Amino acid sequence: MALKLIRKFVASSLLVMTAASASAETFVFTAIPDEDETKLVERFRGVADYLSEQLDVEVRYIPVKSYAAAVSAFRNNQVQLAWFGGLSGVQARRLVPGSEAIAQGVEDEAFQTYFIANTSTSIDPAEDLASLEDQLRGKTFTFGSKGSTSGRLMPEFHIRETFNQAPEDFFGRVGFSGNHTRTLRLVEAGTYEVGALNFQVWEKELEDGNIDTSAVQVIWETPAYPDYQWTIRGDVNERFGDGFKDRVKEALLALDDKELLESFPRSGFIPASNEDYEPIRKTAEEIGILD
Amino acid sequence: MLSYPTVRASLIFVAVAIVGLLFADIAITASNPWRDLGNFFLGVVTPNFFSSEGLLTALLRTVAFAFVGVALGSFCGFLLALVYRLLPVRIFCAFIRAIHELFWALIFLQFFGFHPLTGVLAIAIPYSGIFAKVYSEILEEADPEPRRLLPPGTGMVAAFLYARIPDCWEQMRTYTAYRLECGLRSSAILGFVGLPTLGFYLEASFSQGLYSDAGAMLILFYVLIATIPLWVRPKLLPVYILAAPFFLGDGLPIVWGNVERFFTEDIVPAPLRSGEGIAGLVPWLNDLMVNEALPGIWNTVLLTQVALVATGILALLAFPLISNHFGGPVRRTSGHVFLVIARSTPEYILAYILLQLWGPSMLPAVVALALHNGGIIGHLIGRQTNTLRLRPDAPTGFNRYTWELVPRVYRSFLAFLFYRWEIIMRETAILGILGIYTLGFYVDSAIQNIRFDRAMVLILVTALLNIGVDALGRYIRRKLALQTMPTC
Numbered sequence: 005m006a007l008k009l010i011r012k013f014v015a016s017s018l019l020v021m022t023a024a025s026a027s028a029e030t031f032v033f034t035a036i037p038d039e040d041e042t043k044l045v046e047r048f049r050g051v052a053d054y055l056s057e058q059l060d061v062e063v064r065y066i067p068v069k070s071y072a073a074a075v076s077a078f079r080n081n082q083v084q085l086a087w088f089g090g091l092s093g094v095q096a097r098r099l100v101p102g103s104e105a106i107a108q109g110v111e112d113e114a115f116q117t118y119f120i121a122n123t124s125t126s127i128d129p130a131e132d133l134a135s136l137e138d139q140l141r142g143k144t145f146t147f148g149s150k151g152s153t154s155g156r157l158m159p160e161f162h163i164r165e166t167f168n169q170a171p172e173d174f175f176g177r178v179g180f181s182g183n184h185t186r187t188l189r190l191v192e193a194g195t196y197e198v199g200a201l202n203f204q205v206w207e208k209e210l211e212d213g214n215i216d217t218s219a220v221q222v223i224w225e226t227p228a229y230p231d232y233q234w235t236i237r238g239d240v241n242e243r244f245g246d247g248f249k250d251r252v253k254e255a256l257l258a259l260d261d262k263e264l265l266e267s268f269p270r271s272g273f274i275p276a277s278n279e280d281y282e283p284i285r286k287t288a289e290e291i292g293i294l295d
Numbered sequence: 296m297l298s299y300p301t302v303r304a305s306l307i308f309v310a311v312a313i314v315g316l317l318f319a320d321i322a323i324t325a326s327n328p329w330r331d332l333g334n335f336f337l338g339v340v341t342p343n344f345f346s347s348e349g350l351l352t353a354l355l356r357t358v359a360f361a362f363v364g365v366a367l368g369s370f371c372g373f374l375l376a377l378v379y380r381l382l383p384v385r386i387f388c389a390f391i392r393a394i395h396e397l398f399w400a401l402i403f404l405q406f407f408g409f410h411p412l413t414g415v416l417a418i419a420i421p422y423s424g425i426f427a428k429v430y431s432e433i434l435e436e437a438d439p440e441p442r443r444l445l446p447p448g449t450g451m452v453a454a455f456l457y458a459r460i461p462d463c464w465e466q467m468r469t470y471t472a473y474r475l476e477c478g479l480r481s482s483a484i485l486g487f488v489g490l491p492t493l494g495f496y497l498e499a500s501f502s503q504g505l506y507s508d509a510g511a512m513l514i515l516f517y518v519l520i521a522t523i524p525l526w527v528r529p530k531l532l533p534v535y536i537l538a539a540p541f542f543l544g545d546g547l548p549i550v551w552g553n554v555e556r557f558f559t560e561d562i563v564p565a566p567l568r569s570g571e572g573i574a575g576l577v578p579w580l581n582d583l584m585v586n587e588a589l590p591g592i593w594n595t596v597l598l599t600q601v602a603l604v605a606t607g608i609l610a611l612l613a614f615p616l617i618s619n620h621f622g623g624p625v626r627r628t629s630g631h632v633f634l635v636i637a638r639s640t641p642e643y644i645l646a647y648i649l650l651q652l653w654g655p656s657m658l659p660a661v662v663a664l665a666l667h668n669g670g671i672i673g674h675l676i677g678r679q680t681n682t683l684r685l686r687p688d689a690p691t692g693f694n695r696y697t698w699e700l701v702p703r704v705y706r707s708f709l710a711f712l713f714y715r716w717e718i719i720m721r722e723t724a725i726l727g728i729l730g731i732y733t734l735g736f737y738v739d740s741a742i743q744n745i746r747f748d749r750a751m752v753l754i755l756v757t758a759l760l761n762i763g764v765d766a767l768g769r770y771i772r773r774k775l776a777l778q779t780m781p782t783c
Contacts, residue, residue, distance in 0.1 A: 032547065040499075040502070040503045041499040041502070041503070042499070042503060066409065066547070068489050069487065069488055069489035069495070069498070070488070070489070070743060071743060072742050072743045072744075072745060073404060073488070073489050075745055076404065076405055076408065076745075077408055077409065077547070079553075080405075080406065080408045080550055080553045081550050081553075082408040082409065082547040082548070082550070083547075095744075095745050099745065122326075124326070144324060149743070150739070150740055150743040150744070151743045151744070177324070177655065177656075179655045179730055180730055182502060183502075185503075186502055189504070190654075193325065193326060193327065193331075194325065194326025194327070195324055195325040195326065195654040195655075196324070196654075293744055294744075295565055295746070
């Protein structure tokens with residue numbers, strides 16, 4: 005027992021001392037925490053099992069508490085693969101030269117943000133945002149996470165473009181709920197009058213009967229833009245063997261477990277490239293989130 | 296009454312807080328806050344202890360991080376205390392303790408990532424600064440007499456060990472034990488930024504409205520803190536301290552290149568990095584100051600002043616709950632339970648809970664800060680009244696409170712309050728992470744946008760503001776000739 009402790013102590017101090025890690029053969033991935041944690045853990049443990057079966061290496065999923073933590077872990081090479089949103093993916097790939105977007109959901113080619121409102125505001129759904137100006141001005145409004153594409157970047161872009169004002173000037177109070185599920189709950193409960201969220205989260209919750217449609221409704225849908233994608237570090241082949249990156253890509257594209265896909269929710273994965281996300285980068289630079 | 300400086304000082308602070316209230320954003324924005332609050336209490340009385348497989352591990356990690364962090368902090372703090380009279384050391388200590396544990400954690404997360412070292416250092420560094428200050432105060436107040444009686448030629452080390460330490464030992468021990476309790480709280484909230492402690496699960500349960508799960512975690516946490524005297528025994532301490540490092544979890548390995556990159560690239564201001572030089576630095580700093588630092592400072596100061604006065608009022612209202620001079624044993628026991636809960640719950644967790652329930656504004660923050668700090672001061676003052684002996688014919692009830700007790704404890708009450716001023720400000724800044732527009736909000740935004748250069752400048756601003764308030768608090772305490780024992 006004592007010997008074991010000493011061994012463990014020596015091992016762990018060595019771990020602290022050297023960069024060479026004992027778990028080099030474990031392929032670690034993370035995902036932006038855009039929804040309820042229980043759901044994420046369930047979903048990505050499934051992905052970890054699937055990948056480990058396909059790739060013949062140990063695969064581990066690490067849950068994180070913020071978008072930035074996901075980007076940092078990727079940048080710091082503590083994770084080698086990540087399920088990013090449009091913006092976090094652009095941030096991550098800028099910081100890690102050689103990293104690549106390898107796959108996106110079928111739905112991510114044309115993703116949308118829904119603006120939702122508590123029905124007590126009696127805001128009627130509209131085709132264009134400009135016509136809602138009078139009804140929206142001065143309301144309380146919540147984004148999702150500060151680093152979210154569908155929950156922050158795109159809605160902020162459209163607010164600025166349509167109303168020529170920063171969100172905090174246009175609305176009476178602006179908050180960041182943290183994630184899409186919470187945005188939905190907060191607007192449903194009336195804590196915020198209006199909010200913006202990922203349309204897939206809305207559709208899935210609606211389908212599952214988790215939305216009180218008498219309390220909250222969609223009032224505007226943004227035009228389509230590219231969003232979520234799997235991004236992998238450029239140096240994985242050196243660490244996990246030649247062709248590893250392609251094998252990961254193939255495995256993701258071949259994923260056809262209905263239940264697992266349903267949990268994303270995506271109907272499948274298709275190839276993606278860094279260039280697909282240029283519009284996101286430009287938008288982020290335009291509103292000053294990226295330098 | 297106005298001739299008393301303490302009364303005048305109090306009135307000035309109350310006036311500032313009232314003016315502050317006019318500017319502060321105080322509102323309940325949730326449409327049905329009381330239903331949610333009811334659901335929360337329902338959750339607390341129907342706790343679900345089997346919600347998460349990780350709960351016990353998280354509790355273990357919380358204790359382990361607290362032990363390692365506090366032990367390391369206490370050791371380094373002691374060494375620093377020996378040279379505390381040197382000005383650079385004092386400035387260094389003031390600086391490291393002016394930065395909150397969560398900020399330290401956010402910094403280390405950027406290059407150590409999810410390695411246990413992140414959590415350990417996040418606790419150990421600010422605690423070193425605090426220990427250094429308090430230990431040096433204790434050592435300074437030691438009775439000089441034994442030292443004078445030593446034979447000439449006694450070595451410095453021997454003199455220190457035999458003539459100084461024995462006199463200070465008891466006080467240092469008490470304070471260190473007290474800090475351990477603080478360490479448990481700090482360790483728990485580190486989970487909110489992703490370390491594997493209690494806060495990690497608490498945040499997850501709360502954000503999903505799983506109040507029974509969250510209630511179970513809170514109850515376990517209270518039990519853990521309330522039973523400290525039972526399981527933290529002097530003889531067991533070495534065992535705990537030696538064992539704790541093995542229970543921190545593995546985390547993810549550190550990549551040292553990241554550390555170098557953080558210091559040589561990430562925190563270098565963007566204009567310098569892109570080669571614009573000093574010419575680009577001025578507009579960059581200007582933009583940062585005007586759009587983020589100044590609004591952040593304004594809201595931080597505003598919230599701090601309102602919360603400080605609210606804390607004072609709550610403490611004055613709460614201390615009779617545990618005072619021997621009022622009520623029977625039943626009332627006192629429930630009073631104790633209330634105050635233990637109030638002061639054991641970290642402000643951050645209280646504010647998080649109230650924000651979820653009432654919606655975003657400064658109100659949840661004020662209530663959280665007042666409950667926690669008022670609980671601590673109320674407890675200390677209440678205990679102090681128990682040492683007072685009143686005349687047998689002293690008035691009872693309300694008159695006893697206003698004419699006998701409050702005047703007798705008012706000076707120490709003020710001393711505690713001004714002592715906690717800086718602590719309240721530290722917490723106020725950090726509450727910004729939860730979405731109140733104090734400095735922490737802007738720090739968090741900068742980190743979320745992967746702009747560590749901006750984050751570091753804002754953390755620096757926060758630290759300076761804190762050092763300023765600390766100095767002002769000390770000045771006022773000296774002016775009013777108030778004495779305190781250090782509290783956490």
